[in-house]
Amino acid sequence: MENLKIGKQYKIHSYKHNGKIHREWDEAVLLEIHDDYLIFGNNRTRVVESDGRVWKTKEPAVIYFYRKQWFNVIGQYKTGGIYYYCNMASPFIVEDDTIKYIDYDLDLRVFPDGSFKLLDRGEYKYHKNLMHYSQEIDTILKEELSVLINKVRSKEEPFQAGVVEKYYKDYQNYKKKVTN
Numbered sequence: 001m002e003n004l005k006i007g008k009q010y011k012i013h014s015y016k017h018n019g020k021i022h023r024e025w026d027e028a029v030l031l032e033i034h035d036d037y038l039i040f041g042n043n044r045t046r047v048v049e050s051d052g053r054v055w056k057t058k059e060p061a062v063i064y065f066y067r068k069q070w071f072n073v074i075g076q077y078k079t080g081g082i083y084y085y086c087n088m089a090s091p092f093i094v095e096d097d098t099i100k101y102i103d104y105d106l107d108l109r110v111f112p113d114g115s116f117k118l119l120d121r122g123e124y125k126y127h128k129n130l131m132h133y134s135q136e137i138d139t140i141l142k143e144e145l146s147v148l149i150n151k152v153r154s155k156e157e158p159f160q161a162g163v164v165e166k167y168y169k170d171y172q173n174y175k176k177k178v179t180n
Contacts, residue, residue: 004094006030007174010040011098012063014089017131022103024048028063031170037066038092039158040099041171062167064158065092065099070144071108072101075164081112082164086148088124088141104133104141110152110159118145 012025025047028040043060060077072092074085088106092099105124110116128138152159 004030004033004038006033007177008097010094012040013098013100014087014103015100017102017104017127017133017137020050022050025057028099029171029174031062031167031174036068037064038099039064039167041167041174043171043175060168060171062158062164062171065101067091069147070104070140071148073148073158075158075167077164077168083112084108084110084152084159086110088145088148104137106141106145108145108148108152114152114155114159116149116152 008030010028010030012028014022014024016022025042025045027042027045029042030038031041032039040063041061042057042063044056044058045061046054046056048054062075062077064073064075066072068091070088070090072087072089074087076083076085086108088104088108090102090104092101094100105120105127107119108116109119127133150156155161157163
């Protein structure tokens with residue numbers, strides 16, 4: 001693991017199971033380091049898709065990357081409240097100032113009222129067959145999805161009220177330091 005530094009800007013690279021790049025984000029400021037996870041923040045960051053399309057995120061985000069869990073969580077700070085986009089994904093690695101993980105298609109969308117919806121089941125089934133996900137990977141992802149849903153239901157961090165807002169303020173403070 002690289003020498004991580006709070007306040008430092010990193011990139012994020014998402015890959016598919018076959019090793020091909022899926023998506024790249026050009027900014028993620030490290031806000032906190034924990035034994036089991038890292039917390040990052042970004043806002044209006046540039047994203048490059050595997051097909052070359054480029055766009056910018058629309059809202060501030062606080063991102064949790066886990067060392068052992070097979071998901072990551074993006075808390076999106078929107079005017080209607082905090083929404084969460086949870087990717088079923090491999091645990092991350094850090095290489096060349098870049099957070100890297102494998103995206104496994106399934107996503108969980110969590111709404112401000114705590115309700116949620118599982119997304120992209122068709123995409124998961126398609127890629128599972130196309131890229132030959134092993135039975136072990138399939139089992140791990142299903143078990144980890146249950147862990148994630150339990151976190152949402154019990155309002156564990158990062159799904160607790162006020163958590164995303166607190167880290168977004170931390171992110172803003174780091175950005176102010178850089179621009180001053």
